[in-house]
Amino acid sequence: MPxxxxxxxxxxxxxxxxxxxxxxxxxILHxxxxxxxxxxFQILSDDEVRHEKLFQDMMHAVAPAGASEPGDPEIIAYFRELMDSRIFPSPSEILRIREKLGDPAAGIRIALTFEKDSILFFHEMLVFAPDDDQPVIKQIIDEERDHLLRILKLKQDLKL
Incomplete structure (x- = not known):
């Protein structure tokens, strides 16, 4: 496989x-x-900052080994399109979501959908990943899964 x-x-x-x-x-928080x-939404925002830092740290650790061989531009374009169009909404979609967001339960449902989509996105990446890079993607999936479980716990704690 290429x-x-x-x-x-x-x-x-x-x-x-x-x-x-x-x-x-x-x-949404605004x-x-x-x-x-x-x-x-503040907790969710803070979690995203923590994940960004973790993934940046991981990137610095793997960059010397992975930087020499760029990937297939078509496959990268495919994933960029998925990422840009399917996981988090555009600014105009955010406005529509704000109008519908009337209670914490709605916010939790939206967050769960986006986090599940993130997990599916990275699972799809495993199909094309070289064996050596699969552990990195699996770690990302584990982090996103933990985030999803955290949101489910928030939902339970808030009795939503």
Whole structure:
């Protein structure tokens, strides 16, 4: 199978997704009046910052090994399109979501959807990943899965 991309490229996309997630959660947080909903979105935003830092640290650790062999441009373009169009919404979609977001439960549902989409995105990346880079992607998936479980716990704790 041809090489799809290297670990540094995957981690770059992971960092970008975390930034997109933080921007999304911050945009929603900005307009919320409900203290419980604000708390949820602040936690989610903070989690995205932590993940971004973790993925950047991972990128620095693998960059020397992975930087020499760039991946297949078509496969990278495929994943960039998936990332840009399917995981976090565009600014205009955020406005529509803000209008529908009336309670903390709605916020939790939206967050769960986005986090599940992130996990599916990285699972799809495993199909094209060279064997040597699969552990990096699996670690990203584990982090995203932990984030999803954290959101489910928030939902349970807040009795939503």
């Amino acid at each position: 090489k799809g991309y290297n670990a540094a490229e995957v981690l770059t996309m992971a960092v970008e997704l975390e930034r997109m997630g933080k921007s999304f959660y911050d945009a 307009d919320l009046d409900d203290p419980r909903a604000r708390e949820i």
